[in-house]
Amino acid sequence: MDFPAALCALHREVAVLYGATARRFDLTVQQAELLRQLDLESLSFGELARRLGCDKSNMTGMVDRLVRRGLLVRQTDPDDRRIVKPVLTDEGDQLVVRIRAEFAAVVGQRCADLPATEKKQMAELAAVVSAALSRQDNEQL
Amino acid sequence: MDFPAALCALHREVAVLYGATARRFDLTVQQAELLRQLDLESLSFGELARRLGCDKSNMTGMVDRLVRRGLLVRQTDPDDRRIVKPVLTDEGDQLVVRIRAEFAAVVGQRCADLPATEKKQMAELAAVVSAALSRQDNEQL
DNA sequence: TATTGTTATACTCTATAACTATA
DNA sequence: TATAGTTATAGAGTATAACAATA
Numbered sequence: 001m002d003f004p005a006a007l008c009a010l011h012r013e014v015a016v017l018y019g020a021t022a023r024r025f026d027l028t029v030q031q032a033e034l035l036r037q038l039d040l041e042s043l044s045f046g047e048l049a050r051r052l053g054c055d056k057s058n059m060t061g062m063v064d065r066l067v068r069r070g071l072l073v074r075q076t077d078p079d080d081r082r083i084v085k086p087v088l089t090d091e092g093d094q095l096v097v098r099i100r101a102e103f104a105a106v107v108g109q110r111c112a113d114l115p116a117t118e119k120k121q122m123a124e125l126a127a128v129v130s131a132a133l134s135r136q137d138n139e140q141l
Numbered sequence: 142m143d144f145p146a147a148l149c150a151l152h153r154e155v156a157v158l159y160g161a162t163a164r165r166f167d168l169t170v171q172q173a174e175l176l177r178q179l180d181l182e183s184l185s186f187g188e189l190a191r192r193l194g195c196d197k198s199n200m201t202g203m204v205d206r207l208v209r210r211g212l213l214v215r216q217t218d219p220d221d222r223r224i225v226k227p228v229l230t231d232e233g234d235q236l237v238v239r240i241r242a243e244f245a246a247v248v249g250q251r252c253a254d255l256p257a258t259e260k261k262q263m264a265e266l267a268a269v270v271s272a273a274l275s276r277q278d279n280e281q282l
Numbered sequence: 283t284a285t286t287g288t289t290a291t292a293c294t295c296t297a298t299a300a301c302t303a304t305a
Numbered sequence: 306t307a308t309a310g311t312t313a314t315a316g317a318g319t320a321t322a323a324c325a326a327t328a
Contacts, residue, residue, distance in 0.1 A: 003252075003260045004245040006267035011155035012174065013274035014148050016194035028294065028319080033153065045310060053157035055297055060311055062295075082304045082309040104145040111144070111273045119144045122270055125263045126147035132252045133154035169296080171318065186287060196320055201288055203318075223286040223327045 007129070017110075021103045025095060032099055034062060035071065035088065039096040044083050071095060148270070158251075162244045166236060173240055175203060176212065176229065180237040185224045200227075212236060 001009065015029070022032035030052065037043060037051050045063070049056040063086045066072040071092035077083035088096065111119060142150065156170070163173035171193065178184060178192050186204070190197040204227045207213040212233035218224035229237065252260065 001264060001268050002245070003264040004248040005241070006264040006271070007151075007155050007248065008159065008177070008244070009271045010148075010267040010274075011152050011159065012192075013271045014152035015156065016192075017274055018149065018152065019194050023320090030295065036149070046308090051153075051157075053160050054295080056310070057298080057312080058296060065294080080305070080309085084310065100146070103149070104143070107145040107148060107274070110276055111270065114269070114273055118266060118269065121262070122266045123142060123144045123147040125259060125266060126151040127142050128255070128259065129252065129263060130147070130150045130154045132255055133151075133158055133248070135251055164297090169317065187285090195318075197287070198289080198321080199319060206317080221286085221328070225287065 017106055018103060021099060021106060024102065025099055027095075027099075030062065031066060034066065034086075035092060035096050036099070038072070038086060038088050039093065042085055042087070044077070044085050048086065066092070158247055159244060162240060162247060165243065166240055168236075168240075171203065172207060175207065175227075176233060176237050177240070179213070179227060179229050180234065183226055183228070185218070185226050189227065207233070 018032070019029040022029045025032070027035075033052060034048065037048060043051065045059045046056050049059050063072055063074070066086070067074065070089060072086045073089055075085045075087045077085060159173070160170040163170045166173070168176075174193060175189065178189060184192065186200045187197050190200050204213055204215070207227070208215065211230060213227045214230055216226045216228045218226060
């Protein structure tokens with residue numbers, strides 16, 4: 001299997017596992033991903049849409065549903081009042097932690113037979129490749 | 142970044158890139174994924190749903206849309222007439238090839254600065270981890 | 283009886299285009 | 306005039322439950 005095909009295959013398996021994990025917490029996979037991104041760093045609606053690879057018009061509804069569940073609040077930027085940032089509530093933050101732990105547990109269980117050195121190597125390579133793929137010059141997208 | 146977090150991050154970047162690629166061919170990412178799975182091997186509706194990580198009830202509509210576009214045909218198993226397999230048409234097969242090439246081109250471009258040895262290593266590790274994650278004893282999912 | 287695919291339903295995600303508020 | 310977020314709309318993906326056909 002060549003490099004792009006291997007990325008595709010891995011992506012598929014992680015998507016299935018991550019989706020199943022999200023569902024256990026009554027979240028869609030997109031909701032879990034949105035919360036995870038906000039946990040990584042503070043993002044506006046537009047930046048969030050770019051990270052999730054979807055149109056900004058979708059964010060309104062997605063954030064609304066998570067606000068209704070008490071996992072997010074809207075925060076308007078005082079310096080530029082056009083900009084709004086969804087921010088994790090304590091409950092939202094705790095949920096992200098629980099999802100991450102659950103996902104890590106499933107991955108750990110399934111990869112139990114993998115040598116630690118290979119996992120370490122994989123983690124390092126995945127970080128490098130992620131960085132390469134995420135280049136923001138996405139004009140051709 | 143630990144192993145599960147690195148998998149998550151990589152998964153996200155691939156999802157965005159793969160989704161953008163699918164969109165260029167007027168496909169949703171799930172449609173592209175469905176076609177890709179069928180190109181890898183012959184699958185029934187139920188098996189396909191398991192691969193995609195969703196309920197079998199969704200497959201009817203998804204396959205219907207792709208049949209309407211001439212990319213798939215339904216084929217009933219003569220040995221067990223409950224089983225139906227969606228099969229790629231020539232057009233569907235050609236589309237899968239084009240999507241795969243397009244995705245490989247984007248990945249290749251973005252990872253151009255990555256040493257070939259690292260790409261090779263990544264491809265091998267991704268295959269190993271994919272296999273580990275895809276274990277079919279999914280009773281806890 | 284059990285399994286496979288289908289249908290009905292309700293909700294969520296998605297892109298497009300037009301809109302409001304702010305800069 | 307440009308940008309950030311919202312709204313309206315239509316189409317697609319999703320899970321649940323009940324169903325028909327086949328085994």
